[in-house]
Amino acid sequence: MKYISLLLIVITQFVYSQSYPLSDNNWDNPDFVDRFMGSYGVDTEKSPSLSRDEADVFRRVADVGYKTSSAIEILRNAIDSDSSAAMDFALANFLLQSGDVTNAIESFTTAIKKFPNFGRAYKNIGLAYIQNRDYKNALPNLTKSLEILGGDGGLFGLIGYCHLNNENYGPALDAYKLALVFEPNSRDWRLGQLKALQNLGKYSEVENIIYNYIEEEPNEPEFWLQQANAFIAQKEYLDAAANFEVVKMLGGADSDMYTLLGDIYVNLDAPILALEPYTRALSTGEVEPEDALKLAKILSRRLPANELGIFLTKISETYDDTLSQESSLTLLTLKAANALSMNDKERAMKLLSEVVSKDPLNGSALLTLGSYYIQENELEKALDYYDRASKVEAVKVDALLGATRILVKRGKYLLAINRLKEAQSIKEQYFVAEYISTLEKFVN
Numbered sequence: 001m002k003y004i005s006l007l008l009i010v011i012t013q014f015v016y017s018q019s020y021p022l023s024d025n026n027w028d029n030p031d032f033v034d035r036f037m038g039s040y041g042v043d044t045e046k047s048p049s050l051s052r053d054e055a056d057v058f059r060r061v062a063d064v065g066y067k068t069s070s071a072i073e074i075l076r077n078a079i080d081s082d083s084s085a086a087m088d089f090a091l092a093n094f095l096l097q098s099g100d101v102t103n104a105i106e107s108f109t110t111a112i113k114k115f116p117n118f119g120r121a122y123k124n125i126g127l128a129y130i131q132n133r134d135y136k137n138a139l140p141n142l143t144k145s146l147e148i149l150g151g152d153g154g155l156f157g158l159i160g161y162c163h164l165n166n167e168n169y170g171p172a173l174d175a176y177k178l179a180l181v182f183e184p185n186s187r188d189w190r191l192g193q194l195k196a197l198q199n200l201g202k203y204s205e206v207e208n209i210i211y212n213y214i215e216e217e218p219n220e221p222e223f224w225l226q227q228a229n230a231f232i233a234q235k236e237y238l239d240a241a242a243n244f245e246v247v248k249m250l251g252g253a254d255s256d257m258y259t260l261l262g263d264i265y266v267n268l269d270a271p272i273l274a275l276e277p278y279t280r281a282l283s284t285g286e287v288e289p290e291d292a293l294k295l296a297k298i299l300s301r302r303l304p305a306n307e308l309g310i311f312l313t314k315i316s317e318t319y320d321d322t323l324s325q326e327s328s329l330t331l332l333t334l335k336a337a338n339a340l341s342m343n344d345k346e347r348a349m350k351l352l353s354e355v356v357s358k359d360p361l362n363g364s365a366l367l368t369l370g371s372y373y374i375q376e377n378e379l380e381k382a383l384d385y386y387d388r389a390s391k392v393e394a395v396k397v398d399a400l401l402g403a404t405r406i407l408v409k410r411g412k413y414l415l416a417i418n419r420l421k422e423a424q425s426i427k428e429q430y431f432v433a434e435y436i437s438t439l440e441k442f443v444n
Contacts, residue, residue: 048085048115054078057087068098085115089124096128104128119148123155130158135165153182157189164192164199172196187220194226198233206230221252237264248277255286262295271302275311282318289319289327296334305341312338329355333364340372348372361388363395370402379406397423401432413439 050058057078064070075091092107108125112118123145129138139162146155160175173196179189190213197206210227217223228243244261247253253261258281265274278295281287287295292315299308312335323331336351349372355365366389373382383406389399400423407416420436423429 047118047120050084050086054084054087058090061090068094072098085111085118085121088114089118089121092121093124096124096131101128101131117148119145122148126158130161135162138162139166151178153179153186153189156182157186157192160189160192160196164196167199169196169199173200187222191222191226198226198229203230203233219250221247221250224250225252225257237268240264241268253280255281255284258284259287259295266298266302271299272307274299275303275307279311279314282314289323292319293327293330293334296331300334300337305338308338309342325358329359329362330364333362333368336365337368340368345372361392363389363392363399366392367395367398367402370399374405379409382406397427408439413443417443
């Protein structure tokens with residue numbers, strides 16, 4: 001399986017990426033907003049008290065229907081250094097809800113300085129840091145809130161989320177287990193639990209748990225994805241591919257998943273099956289041009305010529321205006337090689353001539369020209385192109401081996417042996433050593 005190293009690199013990134021969007025705990029979820037809005041109230045046992053004037057400010061905020069911009073203006077005009085910490089806390093909450101995370105953190109910090117035992121302020125500043133993806137600062141604030149207020153599903157889950165993103169997988173798993181005691185159906189905490197288990201290498205546990213989750217929610221793409229990750233970690237690639245196909249049908253696939261599915265098919269020696277997910281990955285517009293060309297190079301060695309031509313055309317249509325000169329020349333070279341394999345020599349020579357005119361030391365184009373002239377039995381021209389290609393470090397070994405073929409055809413064994421030894425000094429290969437040994441017998 002020639003491309004397994006590429007596949008494993010992608011898999012590692014896919015399996016071990018930690019951060020996932022919190023769907024249950026964001027501003028789009030009405031239940032979350034209701035819980036968050038509830039934190040504006042005052043718990044006199046563990047929260048700062050309000051003066052009569054400050055209570056009137058809160059009534060004015062209520063009168064405007066907790067409208068964020070109006071509430072912020074009212075609170076800012078009423079707050080001074082002597083105000084209750086509850087005022088700064090309320091302002092911070094509205095700022096956070098409006099997306100002004102930096103000023104929200106500043107106001108939460110002020111509230112905590114005024115009232116150091118303010119449990120809800122610690123929890124909400126933790127949420128603000130999470131919104132900024134600053135998990136290291138979020139965690140101590142959330143644990144302080146836990147110390148003051150005690151735990152619930154939301155708090156344990158957020159602590160687990162921070163540990164997961166800080167790569168503390170054991171504590172993350174413990175926190176998620178506690179979160180699921182309080183909120184057993186939470187999608188966020190279930191996903192976090194699965195990711196923690198995967199990073200701890202507990203794949204059998206992942207499979208045992210996730211079968212139940214999938215049975216309960218068969219239309220949830222993330223559960224199928226997490227099961228696929230567990231399959232990949234255990235090298236069960238066919239099962240992983242089947243899961244990715246389900247995710248595709250559920251509409252939950254992205255460019256990374258399409259690319260990974262294509263990689264799996266390539267490594268299972270089914271490049272025809274890889275063509276469709278690779279093409280879909282390009283259609284998302286999220287694949288960088290250089291990465292698209294890497295996919296084309298993989299397929300160029302595995303796909304039938306007609307199917308490869310379709311994929312190369314797709315790359316042209318998707319990236320033609322955005323390709324760098326180097327990438328554009330690489331694409332032209334791939335198209336030329338494809339034209340040669342389809343016996344369209346005229347088009348191939350036109351494309352290769354264009355490449356070499358723009359980049360006389362384009363190694364791939366020079367190699368392709370050498371190969372073409374060998375097929376045409378024009379050995380002098382072929383040798384010339386291979387010699388030119390041997391001056392390009394990236395393709396020097398292939399050029400030396402190509403030149404060897406011509407020299408052997410012409411009976412120049414000593415020169416061929418010298419080229420082979422030069423290639424072997426750059427990159428030792430068993431078949432080259434065998435070839436040298438065979439030619440030396442002819443010479444001797």
